[in-house]
Amino acid sequence: MWVYLTDEYSGSPRMVLFQYERTRAGYHPVEFLGDQFQGYFTCDGYQAYHSLPERIAVTGCMAHVRRRFDESVTVLKKDFTKEQLKETTAYQAMARIGMFYKSEEMIRDKSPEERYEERQKHANPILEAFFEWLHTLEEAVDRSSKIREAVLYTLNQETYLKRYLEDGHLSIDNLAAERALKNFAIGRCNWLFAKSIRGAQASATVYSITETALLNGLKPYNYLTYVMEKMKDLGAFPAKEEMLELLPWSSNLPDDCRSKLKK
Secondary structure (H helix, E strand, O other), rough: OOOEEOOOOOOOOOOEEOOOOOOOOOOOHHHHHOOOEEEEEEEEOOOOHHHHHOOOOEOOOOOHHHHHHHHHHHHHHHOOOOHHHOOOOOHHHHHHHHHHHHHHHHOOOOOOHHHHHHHHHHHHHHHHHHHHHHHOOOOOOOOOOOOHHHHHHHHHHHHHHHHHHHOOOOOOOOOOHHHHHHHHHHHHHOOOOOOOOHHHHHHHHHHHHHHHHOOOOOOHHHHHHHHHHHHHHOOOOHHHHHHHOOOOOOOOOOOEOOOOOOO
8 A cells, every 4th residue: 555645844735645556666656646747755765766757856754764773772772771872873863863853843834935944054064964974884883783774774865865955845754654554554453454456445545535634633534424414415516616615625614523633
């Protein structure tokens, strides 16, 4: 199951789209985006993404980098005291990555233009220093260690991890996609399998609607109930304007559909 969604900084309506494919081949995103798409594609370090056409600029995910170093810290915890742990490469890498996210928190509510300027001023120097430091470690760390895996993974993604600095519409990671996919994975633990391709496609449709509802601060059950009730009154051929009123990002949805947790 593949999942695509709009970046929260893109300025476009927030939406998630699940799409079932039989393989993990890298050409699936190209087919999905179409021949006319030109822009950024934020993803993890899956190698197939790096052979996408030049018109699709791959942007890396800093959360995946952080996870690699966090795994190293977890391995070291059983043999190191808290003070000793703070001196390790893995811990120091986590601290540096934390600085990137702290910087992002401070500019979260700014405009794309302001976000770009702030990143150039604050995040860019820190990111450059981070990679300079990692390059000095490339041959120094134990070749069979978790930390070496983390260092090499990060260095291999360097070009893509720096790319979020190019445009204030981009996020530092693709955690939003992971959160959407996590709900699907939890559901799959309950219903286990789709017995047919049509069944998998139907699941993709349902999750596209419910996850888009969640992304827009809606209660999926209330939202779907409202939509189905309204559809009964619209007839077999509703007007485009009537359908637009029912989309998850419509400002005309009733308050009962909205979650109180929405910011």
